[in-house]
Amino acid sequence: MADAARTKTEPVATIDPYRPHRAMPGDFGISIGEKGSTRRWLRVDQGARRQSMAGFDDTYVDIVDYILRVTHRIWEEKDIGQIYKTYRHNSKVVDDSGLQYGRDKIVADTVHTINAFPDVRLYADEVIWAGDDRAGFHTSHRTVIVGHNTGFSRWGPPTGRLVVVWAIANCVALENEIFAEHVIYNHVSLLRQLGLDVRALAREFGNRALADASGADPRFGEVERLLGQGTPSETPGPVAAHEDVEAFLRYAYHHIWNWRSLNVVDDVYAATLRFHGPGDREYYGRGAYKSFVLSLIATFPDLAFGVDDVYYMGNEQDGYLSSTRWSAVGTHRGFGSYGPPTGRQVRIWGISQHRIVGGRIVEEWLMFNEFEILQQLLRDADTRT
Structure with missing residues (x-):
């Protein structure tokens, strides 16, 4: 047109x-x-x-x-x-x-x-x-x-x-x-x-997926969150949301999840944050959100997080609504809600939506492939030679 x-x-x-x-x-x-x-x-x-x-x-x-x-x-x-x-x-x-x-x-x-x-x-x-x-x-x-x-x-x-x-x-x-x-x-x-029974179904479906893998090699390499003994990569920022929404979100994700700098939560999230997550997780406030982040990093200590796509709508006066698609990979070497460490590497991917008002995230909807993660972790040991 x-x-x-x-x-x-x-x-x-x-x-x-x-x-x-x-x-x-x-x-x-x-x-x-x-x-x-x-x-x-x-x-x-x-x-x-x-x-x-x-x-x-x-x-x-x-x-x-x-x-x-x-x-x-x-x-x-x-x-x-x-x-x-x-x-x-x-x-x-x-x-x-x-x-x-x-x-x-x-x-x-x-x-x-x-x-x-x-x-x-x-x-x-x-x-x-x-x-x-x-x-x-x-x-x-x-x-x-x-x-x-x-x-x-x-x-x-x-x-x-x-x-x-x-x-x-x-x-x-x-x-x-x-x-x-x-x-x-x-x-x-x-x-x-x-x-x-979620865990029983996860084991059943995980075993079925393993049987259908046609001999795929289950071995894996190192998670590249760090290069050798280096530090996580640097990103521009911090950036105010009204200056560049995508840069604001990329900075927040990278420094919270890859740098493990949970103090950044205080800078980018509102004190009255409302969070909606997988498995009907419902949290209020920054403290609960930090605990959620810690629980995943503790479960997957080498967790490496990357932003795949971001777009948004809105303006500084009315606020913004954003969508972020992301991926992560980590090795199950820590204790958490998914059970004792299995040493298995998993790929996590998800989509988050944010409502940003006054330069802070006031509400977040986050969903990731939790049932598929359970399938990878709870399936029986691979006995193929």
Whole structure:
């Protein structure tokens, strides 16, 4: 769409210095909050298009509208065929257990889940977005999933129980098709709500994954958090959030997790921090958050943490909403909630969303592949020769 055709409602954008092709919306003009209730955003007539969306179906007026209504049609209206219209044939989806390749796998997984929870409802908590119809729209969709387990699933026979589980899905879409997705579910909470033994299932699924590994060598090398006897790498900073949100977050992650400088928590998090994490962890305040960080570092003493992607929306006056996708690797040599040390190396990956107000993080939603980590740690010893 030509610039002259853009409407006045399209948000003012700033350019991402790390990826010059991707713009960050400078306000919340296109957002969950602006959409209001389903009485508004489920109406057939959504009015005039609010931003340039070349190649997208005319029915969608902006990228948040696209994410909300595609999700609703697939999961609640059970129009699973929408996946063929809104996912590219060779879509790459990375979930808790790894890479799932191809649109047909997405269709099969969706059928499986709806069969297990036929009355499933997906409530959109937030959609953080960036980009445009030239470089692709990046969206981070936080969802609360509610449903009764009245059908068979990979977890076993139906339990009839109600589950309330949240998840975060980060997608990239262009010309009406999602072609890349990273999604994390709160699987540990799901299994507990179903009344299942999380550790027993983790061992079962871990053994199954090991058997399917086709002779893959389970040995590993050193975790490169440090080079030899050196120190963690330096990063620019500290940087104020209103000057550069991405640099602010990268500095915070690197110095808290890699430098183990927990005093930085006091600099970047509000005293009234609210934290929501995997396994239904709910913390209030900086002290509880520091204890959470310490618990993971104590469990994986060589934990090395890296930021894979960051985008955000907002401004200094109204605050910011951000999405950070990250990865970590560590060796289970410490004591913690995952049991006695196994000496096994695990890969951790997750997605975090932040609400930043007045230069401090006031709320954080963090989800990582906890059930898959348990599979790696609790599986039986590998006896292959």
